[in-house]
Amino acid sequence: xxxxxxxxxxxxxxxxxxxxxxxxxxxxxxxxxxxxxxxxxxxxxxxxxxxxxxxxxxxxxxxxxxxxxxxxxxxxxxxxxxxxxxxxxxxxxxxxxxxxxxxxxxxxxxxxxxxxxxxxxxxxxxxxxxxxxxxxxxxxxxxxxxxxxxxxxxxxxxxxxxxxxxxxxxxxxxxxxxxxxxxxxxxxxxxxxxxxxxxxxxxxxxxxxxxxxxxxxxxxxxxxxxxxxxxxxxxxxxxxxxxxxxxxxxxxxxxxxxxxxxxxxxxxxxxxxxxxxxxxxxxxxxxxxxxxxxxxxxxxxxxxxxxxxxxxxxxxxxxxxxxxxxxxxxxxxxxxxxxxxxxxxxxxxxxxxxxxxxxxxxxxxxxxxxxxxxxxxxxxxxxxxxxxxxxxxxxxxxxxxxxxxxxxxxxxxxxxxxxxxxxxxxxxxxxxxxxxxxxxxxxxxxxxxxxxxxxxxxxxxxxxxxxxxxxxxxxxxxxxxxxxxxxxxxxxxxxxxxxxxxxxxxxxxxxxxxxxxxxxxxxxxxx
Numbered sequence: 156x157x158x159x160x161x162x163x164x165x166x167x168x169x170x171x172x173x174x175x176x177x178x179x180x181x182x183x184x185x186x187x188x189x190x191x192x193x194x195x196x197x198x199x200x201x202x203x204x205x206x207x208x209x210x211x212x213x214x215x216x217x218x219x220x221x222x223x224x225x226x227x228x229x230x231x232x233x234x235x236x237x238x239x240x241x242x243x244x245x246x247x248x249x250x251x252x253x254x255x256x257x258x259x260x261x262x263x264x265x266x267x268x269x270x271x272x273x274x275x276x277x278x279x280x281x282x283x284x285x286x287x288x289x290x291x292x293x294x295x296x297x298x299x300x301x302x303x304x305x306x307x308x309x310x311x312x313x314x315x316x317x318x319x320x321x322x323x324x325x326x327x328x329x330x331x332x333x334x335x336x337x338x339x340x341x342x343x344x345x346x347x348x349x350x351x352x353x354x355x356x357x358x359x360x361x362x363x364x365x366x367x368x369x370x371x372x373x374x375x376x377x378x379x380x381x382x383x384x385x386x387x388x389x390x391x392x393x394x395x396x397x398x399x400x401x402x403x404x405x406x407x408x409x410x411x412x413x414x415x416x417x418x419x420x421x422x423x424x425x426x427x428x429x430x431x432x433x434x435x436x437x438x439x440x441x442x443x444x445x446x447x448x449x450x451x452x453x454x455x456x457x458x459x460x461x462x463x464x465x466x467x468x469x470x471x472x473x474x475x476x477x478x479x480x481x482x483x484x485x486x487x488x489x490x491x492x493x494x495x496x497x498x499x500x501x502x503x504x505x506x507x508x509x510x511x512x513x514x515x516x517x518x519x520x521x522x523x524x525x526x527x528x529x530x531x532x533x534x535x536x537x538x539x540x541x542x543x544x545x546x547x548x549x550x551x552x553x554x555x556x557x558x559x560x561x562x563x564x565x566x567x568x569x570x571x572x573x574x575x576x577x578x579x580x581x582x583x584x585x586x587x588x589x590x591x592x593x594x595x596x597x598x599x600x601x602x603x604x605x606x607x608x609x610x611x612x613x614x615x616x617x618x619x620x621x622x623x624x625x626x627x628x629x630x631x632x633x634x635x636x637x638x639x640x641x642x643x644x645x646x647x648x649x650x651x652x653x654x655x656x657x658x659x660x661x662x663x664x665x666x667x668x669x670x671x672x673x674x675x676x677x678x679x680x681x682x
Contacts, residue, residue: 206387207274251269392412
């Protein structure tokens with residue numbers, strides 16, 4: 156009976172209050188921003204590899220500001236419905252090399268040729284516009300610190316090269332941010348979904364200085380200053396050329412062609428001009444010194460130079476390297492990975508300075524899903540538990556129901572802010588949400604204690620009590636706000652999400668949900 160009475164009041168009086176209508180408006184806007192997806196099928200296209208079959212077919216990579224629910228979605232492959240990532244993987248694997256693939260998306264229809272990699276980077280369809288942080292989706296997070304002191308401009312230049320390198324390599328969902336601590340140290344925070352710890356160390360932590368040396372003299376390096384073209388995703392000038400068994404399994408060799416600038420070619424001619432010509436056991440003729448390939452001072456491979464290249468300003472050079480594995484398939488995959496990394500560094504060049512790994516965390520996607528489920532259950536339990544405690548304390552539904560409605564509204568608006576501001580929802584942010592809502596409960600109890608006093612006899616005294624309650628709430632708000640500001644720079648930015656969500660949450664509470672809650676209590680108290 157009391158519940159029906161409260162619902163009647165909600166419809167007839169409470170929803171006529173301006174402060175409640177303002178809260179309702181922001182709740183609706185937040186739900187639209189979150190854009191929850193129900194029963195969505197297909198896979199979304201997170202990225203397109205350069206010079207791939209997908210890029211040639213007309214696929215356009217999404218921009219960095221694209222909302223998760225606005226990514227182009229693959230719906231069918233060769234007229235077969237694609238419901239999830241497993242369907243996509245199975246269907247693509249069933250299609251033979253050099254066969255034609257017809258891909259239907261929610262925007263267009265594309266036709267392309269099946270190769271070893273068609274160049275589409277796909278993921279499961281997101282359930283909303285809320286971006287999941289590292290702890291929720293899995294991946295690798297690394298905090299990097301330059302070994303030498305650098306300026307803000309030098310750090311910005313490094314981030315540009317780093318972004319180019321990671322995109323060229325083909326990693327998707329890469330987030331690179333600047334971060335400073337309270338002592339003024341400059342860091343770079345990188346989060347990569349789906350990347351392994353080894354890939355992070357080789358692509359990010361390593362400077363990536365490539366050198367081709369002849370007789371211990373550098374002939375050319377990586378980057379556009381010495382290299383004008385690197386063959387990639389083209390079987391005519393790049394690929395696995397040979398695999399053979401050995402005592403530890405199988406060894407494969409990759410090769411790809413590069414083109415040098417005229418200056419680098421002249422360096423090659425100078426370095427080979429005075430070398431002697433030797434005869435090999437197989438009958439071929441090679442120069443007395445090989446060309447040795449170094450990456451960060453580590454020898455990658457040593458290649459014989461044909462005698463007809465002596466003193467020649469050769470602009471076309473073939474680069475090769477090994478790959479190993481217990482099986483031939485494993486050796487091939489290892490070779491392809493090594494070739495991709497070397498091609499990436501040759502294209503993008505080296506980092507301007509060395510970096511030190513300060514912290515490296517790797518979380519599996521399975522553990523990320525477990526975090527999501529536990530966070531949802533914990534949040535729901537917390538809200539229900541708080542509502543139950545309020546009911547036990549005051550023994551009135553007309554008090555506990557507004558508390559529940561206010562808590563849910565506050566949660567929706569905070570999540571709406573996260574969706575609009577593209578704030579990652581990680582473990583720190585979830586902790587911030589719980590703390591912000593907990594602060595909101597404290598404020599609501601302050602309002603309840605003030606307004607249900609039995610000594611209130613006249614309406615003007617109601618206003619005075621609400622005013623006194625909000626004085627306490629505002630003082631607590633300012634104190635919390637000031638306390639959170641230093642956390643923006645603490646811990647190299649790792650707990651920035653916690654501080655931001657706390658500030659946003661208590662601000663929403665003070666200026667939106669608390670006034671609306673006071674308006675609800677006013678109507679219920681009058682009744």
